[in-house]
Amino acid sequence: MSIQSIVPEHIRGLTPYPPGKPLSELARELGVTSAIKLASNENAFGPSPLAQEAMQASLSELHRYPDGGAFYLKNRLAQSLNVDPAQLMLGNGSNELIELLIRTFGSPEHGVLTSETTFVVYRLISTAAGIPFRAVPMKDLTFDLDAIADAIDTSTRMIFLCNPNNPTGTRFSREALDRFVDRIGDEPILVLDQAYVEFVSEADRIDAFGILARRPRTVILRTFSKAYGLAGARVGYGISHPELVDYVNRVRQPFNVNLLGQVGARAALDDETYLQRIIDATNTGLDLICDALRQLDLTPVPSFTNFVLFDCHRVAKPIYDALLKEGVIVRPMHAYGLPNHLRVNVGTEAENERFLSTLRRVLSAL
Ligand SMILES: Cc1ncc(COP(=O)(O)O)c(C=O)c1O
Structure with a gap:
């Protein structure tokens, strides 16, 4: 007996959320030493040390x-x-x-x-x-x-x-x-x-x-x-x-x-100092990324967050694929009806540099 016949119609039409692979697995598959993920608007700097200590103390x-x-x-x-x-x-x-x-x-x-x-x-x-x-x-x-x-x-x-x-x-x-x-x-x-x-x-x-x-x-x-x-x-x-x-x-x-x-x-x-450091580092990273994107003749959309959407002025999928091959994961936007855009979140200083240098290389090769 098929399962489908007993699934309500509004559920049948859903597509499962595709889970991302663990970064280490993806890096192994791509043959690169490490991959960086700038695709989910996460905070690259990690939780406050106070939060980490409190959580560790609660493990028991x-x-x-x-x-x-x-x-x-x-x-x-x-x-x-x-x-x-x-x-x-x-x-x-x-x-x-x-x-x-x-x-x-x-x-x-x-x-x-x-x-x-x-x-x-x-x-x-x-x-x-x-x-x-x-x-x-x-x-x-x-x-x-x-x-x-x-x-x-x-x-x-x-x-x-x-x-x-x-x-x-x-x-x-x-x-x-x-x-x-x-x-x-x-x-x-x-x-x-x-x-x-x-x-x-x-x-x-x-x-x-x-x-x-x-x-x-x-x-x-x-x-x-x-x-x-x-x-x-x-x-x-x-x-x-x-x-x-x-x-x-x-x-x-x-x-x-x-x-x-x-x-x-x-x-x-309780760690307001750490929160402020994160916000400052994020703003600095965002400015750096947006300036570099403009220098590459790409157009960042003014952002008030820890990520930026940018217009590549061409279909962005080949850029996304080429970045991915080099272990840099950003978010393609065609599912949102924006095939020319990509979204990237601010990473650590080193991650921002790696994203930008990889992007420069990818664009000149395409
Ligand atoms: C606008 C918005 N709302 C809510 C969420 C959900 O966040 P979480 O479930 O991690 O609190 C996200 C996460 O990306 C978001 O971008």
Whole structure:
């Protein structure tokens, strides 16, 4: 008996996420001594030493389940964000929170609205959950908030805005978001995904907390995976109205955030000096990469994150393939409808140099 006949149609149409090979395996296959990965917007500098120490000190506790309520991490986060712990939701990465929000509030009649060319997980999860998903085109590779507001109808339960946006690196302004919020009213849940917020200067940030204060159906999503360098520990958090958080907590699994992640995230919050060093090094690396790309007559899209999208002014796949052969992994963008673009994240100084020197060689050979 075939399995296919019992799989719901919205699941049948899904394509499995292709897992990347371990870097050492890939280097062996390519015949290079080492490969570098600049494709997943990770933090190349590693977690804070304080976080590493705290996690190491917790290894002997791993026979215990984690604290399902994440009491200490929530209290520490509440203190640094100046919110009540009841306003916080924690996830196995903010990816899980995106899933929990869609599963908690979506229905076959009430779905998700967002932009094209944004974080692919909004679409993946909506589709897998059988929840309607709509995306409107971007304008100049930036969220077109007017077009999103125009597209709202009675089926719109949730709006996902990613700011700054992955994969374009662009942002919309505080004023544009305030106007948008006035237009959309109080009905839809507004999710502000701020995975890269730590890289944005205070002057350039949206007023997410101000919007939450005047509009309870707002969720701010953040993560320890990017600036805090804890992608492998899987901790993301959301801030919202306690009533909304309470419903998400009913759907979430009791032990969704692991013990090491909770301990590491808490310690990382205590290491502000390290966080600032990461942000400074990332900004320096980003400037260096963008300058070098321009010198190569490629066009970087202005970025407010730890990565940059750039236009190669030709089909980018051969450049991607040639970089890969030399052990430099970046992200091709054809799946996003941008066949001429590549996305690269800032690495360590040595990784940035290797990316740029390999790119120079590849371009002159092509
Ligand atoms: C915009 C955006 N949101 C959320 C995430 C998810 O991050 P995590 O699940 O690691 O917290 C990412 C990761 O790349 C992202 O780019």
